[in-house]
Amino acid sequence: MSRIFGAVRQNGYVVRDIHGAMKHWIEVMGVGPWYYMDRVKTDWFRHRGQDSAVEMSIALANSGDLQIELIQQRNDAPSLYKEFLDAGHEGLQHMSYWSHDYQSLYDKALGLGYRIGHEGQIGGDKGRFAYFDTQAHPGTIIEISDISGTKGPFFEKVRQAALSWDGTRPIREVGARS
Secondary structure (H helix, E strand, O other), X not given: OEOOOEOOXXXXXXXXXXXXXXXXXXXXXOOOOEEEEEEEOOOEEEEOOEEOOOOEEEEEEEXXXXXXXXXXXXXXXXXXXXXXXXXXXOEEEEEEEEEOOHHHHHHHHHHOOOOEEEEEEOOOOOOEEEEEOOOOOOOOEEEEXXXXXXXXXXXXXXXXXXXXXOOOOOEEEOOOOO
């Protein structure tokens, strides 16, 4: 539990091959089902304060209450994902904290001196997310995500599906939302 952000709700892995990563999590780790979005459409995305046309695929599944996110960037647009891969890393890139009061948490983090690495929005004004430039070693970036909009119910659907998953339909394609 973070005294600043609350409980970690998601571990995000940046991968070069999202289908291979899903297969690993299904067959080796026994985690699923995966909700796969081939091309996630952001309303806007900024990397270090500059607009960026990042393209990415995302897959989500849960292990208990912890959501696992797989991200494969599909272009060379500037992002913390690209920086992570360019540094020779692959795997755990961030931990995410979720909030129904995103703006308050965002302002608190900025007030404490956190700097934005990249941020964006998916699915309207209640779909914001920010990644803070906190990497001391791979996997230590902090993300905050607004779940007061459509993401909250979708994330709960992913969690519920994992509770009773019997191994069938391990990959479920969905529309573009995070």
